[in-house]
Amino acid sequence: NAGVTQTPKFRVLKTGQSMTLLCAQDMNHEYMYWYRQDPGMGLRLIHYSVGEGTTAKGEVPDGYNVSRLKKQNFLLGLESAAPSQTSVYFCASTTGLSKNIQYFGAGTRLSVL
Amino acid sequence: GENVEQHPSTLSVQEGDSAVIKCTYSDSASNYFPWYKQELGKGPQLIIDIRSNVGEKKDQRIAVTLNKTAKHFSLHITETQPEDSAVYFCAARVNFGNEKLTFGTGTRLTIIP
Numbered sequence: 001n002a003g004v005t006q007t008p009k010f011r012v013l014k015t016g017q018s019m020t021l022l023c024a025q026d027m028n029h030e031y032m033y034w035y036r037q038d039p040g041m042g043l044r045l046i047h048y049s050v051g052e053g054t055t056a057k058g059e060v061p062d063g064y065n066v067s068r069l070k071k072q073n074f075l076l077g078l079e080s081a082a083p084s085q086t087s088v089y090f091c092a093s094t095t096g097l098s099k100n101i102q103y104f105g106a107g108t109r110l111s112v113l
Numbered sequence: 114g115e116n117v118e119q120h121p122s123t124l125s126v127q128e129g130d131s132a133v134i135k136c137t138y139s140d141s142a143s144n145y146f147p148w149y150k151q152e153l154g155k156g157p158q159l160i161i162d163i164r165s166n167v168g169e170k171k172d173q174r175i176a177v178t179l180n181k182t183a184k185h186f187s188l189h190i191t192e193t194q195p196e197d198s199a200v201y202f203c204a205a206r207v208n209f210g211n212e213k214l215t216f217g218t219g220t221r222l223t224i225i226p
Binding site: 004031033035040041042043044045048050056058059090092094096100101102104105106107 | 114119122145147149154155156157158159162202206210211212213214215216217218219
């Protein structure tokens, strides 16, 4: 039972490059989330999805785009990476039912030089 | 929107002693308060949660208390062990149907053998 899988685990980009982070869950969850984690700032929500084909902005959406073409996958894109996007990115998912346990992936550590 | 403050940011306790982490929230409509534990190199994992209709909940050595009037909730860990060393996050949810959580900034707990 894999749960929530994030790829890649590590990545180094140069300023202006683009990349896509992939999140895959095998729990048939409706809701999926992308967070970034920075020292002293906790987990901040970037974008989220309440079902296949839907996306919505979170607290810090600027510079990121997302897509949810398949229920099990939630992609986070950086079109033109900036040093301010150096962070650890976490994906999470939940059923959307009353028991709101969010299950997290192991994270992607991204450095933008 | 919701704002969650968490204190302290770091906490060191002797093995066997108790640890207490406190959080306050701003939105009186928040109705669900989970606590997550993040071990080094891993994603956060739910350890205990409480709903707004309950004042206290206990699970073995961990307990959470909620004071809705004062809008604060706390995590209590008794008989601490080395494996309790981790970063702990509190969170709050206002139920708008998207299951979004607002996280505190985290507490790094170190258990001193």
